[in-house]
Amino acid sequence: MSVVEVGLCASCQHRRWVASGKGSRFLYCRRSETDPLFPKYPRLPVIRCRGYERGEEQGGEPLPGSPP
Numbered sequence: 001m002s003v004v005e006v007g008l009c010a011s012c013q014h015r016r017w018v019a020s021g022k023g024s025r026f027l028y029c030r031r032s033e034t035d036p037l038f039p040k041y042p043r044l045p046v047i048r049c050r051g052y053e054r055g056e057e058q059g060g061e062p063l064p065g066s067p068p
Contacts, residue, residue: 007045013055 009015009027016028031038031051038051046052 005045007047008049008052009042009044009046011054012049012051013053014051015055 006027009029012029014030016030018026018028020026026041027044028040029038029042029051032040035051042049
């Protein structure tokens with residue numbers, strides 16, 4: 001999934017990639033654990049989010065614009 005398809009979630013510190021048993025991947029928003037206004041699995045691409053906070057590399061996946 002490309003950065004364009006994901007939007008802000010691609011670089012947010014609150015994201016977590018979840019894989020299904022069949023190999024599909026979904027973005028889970030950890031903000032949903034403490035604030036019910038955030039969906040667990042947001043509709044992508046996310047272009048605006050009041051909870052967005054730029055994060056660090058997670059799970060071996062570099063942030064957009066990071067050096068290889």
